[in-house]
Amino acid sequence: MILTSLSLYLYRLPLDSFLPVGKQRIDHRKGLVLQAKATADGEVCDTEISNAEVTDSEVTEGEVKESHVEIAPLSGFDIDQQPLSGFSRESLDEVQQALTVLLPKLQNQSIDCLLEQAEASPYPSIAFGLSLLHAKLSGKLDAVRPLTTAVPLIYQPTDAPKAELIAKIASLKPSVRSVKVKVAQTSMEDELSLIYGILSQRPDLKLRLDANCGFSLEQALDFAACLPLDSIEYIEEPCQHPQDNHTLYRAIPLPYALDESLNDPDYQFVMHEGLTALIIKPMLLGSIEKLQRLIDEAHNHGVRCILSSSLESSLGINDLAHLAAILTPDEIPGLDTLTAFSQDLLVPSGKLQCLTLQCLTLNQLERVASTVQD
Numbered sequence: 377m378i379l380t381s382l383s384l385y386l387y388r389l390p391l392d393s394f395l396p397v398g399k400q401r402i403d404h405r406k407g408l409v410l411q412a413k414a415t416a417d418g419e420v421c422d423t424e425i426s427n428a429e430v431t432d433s434e435v436t437e438g439e440v441k442e443s444h445v446e447i448a449p450l451s452g453f454d455i456d457q458q459p460l461s462g463f464s465r466e467s468l469d470e471v472q473q474a475l476t477v478l479l480p481k482l483q484n485q486s487i488d489c490l491l492e493q494a495e496a497s498p499y500p501s502i503a504f505g506l507s508l509l510h511a512k513l514s515g516k517l518d519a520v521r522p523l524t525t526a527v528p529l530i531y532q533p534t535d536a537p538k539a540e541l542i543a544k545i546a547s548l549k550p551s552v553r554s555v556k557v558k559v560a561q562t563s564m565e566d567e568l569s570l571i572y573g574i575l576s577q578r579p580d581l582k583l584r585l586d587a588n589c590g591f592s593l594e595q596a597l598d599f600a601a602c603l604p605l606d607s608i609e610y611i612e613e614p615c616q617h618p619q620d621n622h623t624l625y626r627a628i629p630l631p632y633a634l635d636e637s638l639n640d641p642d643y644q645f646v647m648h649e650g651l652t653a654l655i656i657k658p659m660l661l662g663s664i665e666k667l668q669r670l671i672d673e674a675h676n677h678g679v680r681c682i683l684s685s686s687l688e689s690s691l692g693i694n695d696l697a698h699l700a701a702i703l704t705p706d707e708i709p710g711l712d713t714l715t716a717f718s719q720d721l722l723v724p725s726g727k728l729q730c731l732t733l734q735c736l737t738l739n740q741l742e743r744v745a746s747t748v749q750d
């Protein structure tokens with residue numbers, strides 16, 4: 377297949393309530409939508425075609441396949457104008473500039489160039505986006521049906537009363553098996569009472585706790601000692617210093633998962649006692665091929681892999697749900713982050729408004745048009 381058109385759009389979506397990014401909070405999300413059109417043989421393209429080989433049989437001659445992907449590094453500023461730290465290292469501006477240079481070079485090339493450029497990019501968000509675009513244009517995501525079950529995300533936004541959290545638990549469908557609860561955010565007393573409160577309402581639930589590296593070893597030991605261990609699936613990143621996770625596990629057999637640790641560009645999988653899961657956020661890690669290698673390595677050591685949201689819009693979350701069905705078919709991904717979004721983007725998820733490309737700012741080959749919503 378040959379790429380006949382590539383366009384880049386900028387979105388900015390206000391959030392109805394704050395979303396947690398570790399200990400920080402955001403009130404809007406910004407990112408890019410990359411739109412690509414490809415044909416089986418490039419015949420409908422009005423410029424000269426390079427001699428790239430056409431190997432794909434999914435699209436018949438002359439037919440145009442159009443796909444969209446979200447590229448949204450998790451960087452920028454929180455509600456207090458502090459830079460988000462610990463997630464994407466690249467800024468949205470850097471990504472936008474790199475793509476503005478790259479996209480004209482991909483014009484009239486085989487879609488396989490997307491994979492080469494994905495591997496070559498220093499930015500994980502671009503690597504993921506280009507490899508996802510390749511997968512979508514090749515029809516690989518069409519073949520799967522994602523799970524409809526979710527792992528609801530429970531957190532105490534600074535502005536929401538406890539009664540709202542209790543109502544959220546009460547409204548969970550009986551089919552929900554696990555919930556994810558943010559900890560190391562407020563006081564240990566409050567968080568333990570939230571955990572026991574959830575379990576008193578729904579004793580059958582398993583909890584995935586997430587401390588976002590928020591505890592010192594001493595705090596983690598104190599907290600873990602008070603937990604109902606039989607009801608805890610794992611705790612994500614319990615300790616400020618990841619090397620303390622092993623000490624914690626030896627003292628109290630609470631399985632743990634790694635999340636932020638994987639964002640280190642030098643992260644290499646190493647098996648440790650107590651390590652039970654990797655939380656895989658594709659937008660922060662890179663190409664699908666890289667994700668697949670990490671998942672294979674973890675699975676070889678009996679470690680679970682849970683695909684998770686980097687707070688993408690409905691477009692990105694829908695693709696992650698499909699990708700999870702392919703890469704981690706036995707796990708329920710952590711994608712319950714759309715509730716706070718005021719609008720959907722290209723893919724409806726049930727919101728009143730679903731933005732189309734026409735609502736966004738176009739940035740194509742230095743050309744800027746249209747107006748931005750907000």
Ligand SMILES: O=C(O)CCC(=O)c1ccccc1C(=O)O
Binds near residue numbers: 398463527588685687
């Ligand atoms: O993992 C999930 O279930 C939802 C996603 C999530 O919690 C998250 C999203 C963006 C940044 C950090 C985190 C986190 O795991 O703390």
Ligand SMILES: [Mg+2]
Binds near residue numbers: 586588612655
């Ligand atoms: Mg986490």
